[in-house]
Every structure is written in C-alpha cells, then in structure tokens.
Amino acid sequence: MLAGIMALGSQDMVFTLYGDYIRYRGGEIWTGSLIKLLKHLGMSEQAVRSVLSRMWKKGWLKRRRVGRKSYYSLTKKSQELLAAGAERIFEPKDGDWSGHWYIIAYNVPESRRQQRNKLRRQLTWMGCGAFNTAIWVSPWDITESVSEVSRRLGIEEHVQVFRSEHVGFASAKELAAECWDLERINSQYADFIDRYGPMLERDKARLEDWDQVDPAECFTTRFMLLHEYREFPFVDPHLPPELLPSDWLGQRANELFKEYYALLTAKANQFVDSVFQKAPP
Template sequence: MTSHAAPAEPSGAFAGLLNAFPVSAATFIVTLYGDVVSPRGGEVWTGNILETLATVGISESRVRTALSRLVAAGQLEGTREGRRSYYRLTQRAAGAFSAAARLIYAPVEPAPMRAWHLVALPDENREAAARILARHRFGFLSPHLAVLPDRGASLPRLPGCLFSAATDDGRLGDLLAAAWQLSALSGRMRCFIEHFEPWDSGDVPHDAALGLRLLLVHAYRELALRDPLLPPPFLPPDWPGPRARALFARLYCALSPAAETIVSAHFMSRSGPLRPDRKRLERRLDDLV
C-alpha cells in the first residue's frame, strides 16, 4: 500500500454496492474508525485513511476536507510527527463509537423484551430532544411521546420524563410500525440482503476483504442503528430483520481473517503498527456467531 494511492474506479459488484449504499468521505472515515481503528487504540496514520478511501473512489482532497470537518466537529484530533500526520478519536467520539458498536456487533439473537421504555418529550427544545432519542433508536408514537423496547440494557441520561410500561399484545402493531417507519426500514433491509447475499459464497479476493468488510459495516450500520428489534408480535409479516442480521454476521466473520491481516501489515499509529485489542475483537466475533 502507498501513502498517496489514486482513487480507484470501482468496478463490478463493488460498483453495485456503492450505487445501492453511497458513501461520503466523512461517513466512510467514521466506518473505518469504528470498525478498524477504535479497537486498536483510536489513532491511525493519515496515509492509511487516504489509501482505504481510495479503494472506494474517494479522492485525497475530499478525504482531507472531511478530516478537517471531523476535527472541527470534535470527533477527531490531529497530531504531526515529522512529515507524517495522525488522527485519533476524541474522548467524546470514542464513547459514541462504543455505543454504536454495541448495536452493530450485538448478538444475532437479542435479549428478551421485558417492557417498554416511554419518554415524554419536553415542550422546550423538543426537536433537539427528539434527535437525541432517535440516536438511541427510540420511535415516536406522537411528537410528544417516544418509545423503545426495554431489554434490560442501561440507558444514558435522556431528555424528558422516562417511565416504563408493561408489554402489551399485538394490538400496538400499527402504532409501532408508524413510530419506526418499519415499511421503509424493511425495504432497506431487503436491499441490503439483495446486494450482499451474492458475496456469501466466500469467494472474495484476499486484497478486497478489508474494503468489502468496511462496505458491509457501512451499509449495515444504517439498519442496526434504526432497527428497534421488536418482538415478532409487533412486526409486519415476513420481517427481514433477522435474515439481514444473520447475513451481516456470517459475512463479517468470513471476511475478518483476511481483513485483519491487511490491517496488521499496513496500518500505523505513532507508536508503530496498529496492534489489535484481541480480547475485544474476539468478543465481537463471538457475539456475532
């Protein structure tokens, strides 16, 4: 790998993936950090970022602009050492990445649902409160009432008044379908399955494994961060969520050996080659199996 790789012109099935799941420089940098860099200390050489984004056709100028914006947004901080520059996650961003990772790489079978979390949104700054709740996968039964299945996981401090309600039968189905726009989400899940299922054969060139795994995570993150993991009685017929999650798990595990080899051989931080937190990575793979 070279430090100034020209952007490649995606071809074949990769081009199909990029048409179905477009990437911007900023979102793909976020994917790179969440999947590769965060489990290895959170810092990486700029050259590795440029090389990786070149594989999906993103130019150096777009990458550098995106890095500057991520720094301005408080997600990354840059450091120079000699002629090389490095970027690391800020402490605030590392916490957000960990929260997202718990959803993306969670076990295929979710924990049983115990009740409903309900949040009454405040009248003051309600739109800002709704954005925060949406990031935690809450749906909205009304502009003033948000809902999320309670599966026993702890919640961060949230805006509004939080309370719980016992589970109900399937009569809530129509309300919940609207709360999370399940019809549109189902369509995105089927699109994910359609475009990634052909790669499930295991016939992936070694040098394409990292790029494909990053595209897989990029495409699946949208689903994982929106899917409320409702129990079957509250879901539309033929809900594709379990199938999409199982496909993601199989492909991620299949691509990881070659992808990890590429990262270990080429990715650098200021202290040398990126060394994985093996227990963390093993736990990620174990959860997906």
C-alpha cells in the same frame, strides 16, 4: 462497488475506518496510511487531507506531528460515539418482553424548541416510536436513558415517563405498526439480503482458494457491507418478536451480515496491516 461507496459521506468513511480497524491498532495512524486505505475506496489524496482537517477542527480527531509526518487519533467524544455505534451493531437489545409499555410524554415550551427537537432525535436513537408528536413509546425500559438526555438538555421538568399496560383497542402488533414504519424497514432488509446474499455465496466458494483472492477486494467489500448494515441498528427499534410481523427479515439480515463480515475479516485485516504505519512513541 466504488460508486456505492462514493455516495457515502467522507467523514462517515473515516469514522468507519477508525471504528473497524484503527482503534484496534493503537488508535493512531499516519496520514499517508489513511490516504492509501481511502484511495481503495475512491477518495483522492486531496479529499482525504481535507476531511481530516475538518474533523480535526470539529474536535473529532486529534493531530500529532512527528518530524514532517502527521498522525491522527480519536478524541474522547469520537471514542464514545464509535463504542456506542459498535454496541448497537454487534450487541443489539435482546431479552424477554414483560408486556409493559414505557410511555414518554413531554410538554416542552416553544421557546425551547431546539432542545425539544434534540430530544426527539435522541428518542429515535433509543428506538422509541412516535405515537404522536409529544407521546413516544417503547416496549423496553429506557427510563434511565430518557432521564439522562432530559437532564443534559435541561428540560427534565418537562418530560415524564410512565410504565403502562396496553388494554385496547388495537392489537399489540397493530400498535407497533402505527408507531414504527416496520414495512419500510423490512423492505430495506429485503434489499440488503438480495444484494449481499448472492455475494456471500460467491465469496464462500472463492475463499476456499485463499491465495487467489485479493486482500484489497475483501477490504473494500467488507467496508461497504458494514457501511450499509450499520444504518439498520439506528432505524430498527429491535422490538420483541411478539410485536413484529410474521415475515420480519431483521434476524435473517443480521445473520447474513455476521457471516459475511466474519468471512472477509482475515483478508481485509491482511490488507490493512500491509499499509498501516503505526505512530512512533
């Protein structure tokens, strides 16, 4: 398990801790508590202090000194990032599909290619699919989001959004398969299910004997579970069922994640509370 965790970026690990635990405990934590928590995830004290310093310099964390102790909390941009991420993970898009497609077309000059590349990344974040390099599609109305991003990038005059009806010549499912790599995403879901399905069944039996399960183990497993699953909301466009292949595993993986996450929560929180030191006023 630790080998898998250590393949993750140290900054991502800190963000996960804040998003899943610290922001629900006042949002500020002593460096020593972070060191103890991250030690169970394979990070050395020096590595923890180094990543905290980098995140502070980048504006992701605020630092406050009380005597000889340092306490770290989230900045506004970090709070917004974590809130958006949590919404994508725990409250994915849902609803009935109208049958319409929203088409985003742009003609951004080469002199503004940096903004154009940022626009493409944001369209991917929104769950849009690339029909080609300059035409993107979505079954959901993302007009407001596209307008906000285009305005922020200063390229609104180069971006257009259309609402359309697909009349041919491929089927709707074929069109979706062309614009999104659904086969690759489904394969990743299958790997997730193969990995965590047996672990869930094992731990459902083990947790019946509550006192025999180490809270630190539950913390580590839950951390890795969330870390691996949280990638899906950013690669899965959450298409309506009408556009998905018949063997789509997204719903099954989501149900597995939620059940296992909930099963481990009480023990994981017990461990975090045992090492968490809240900052003084």
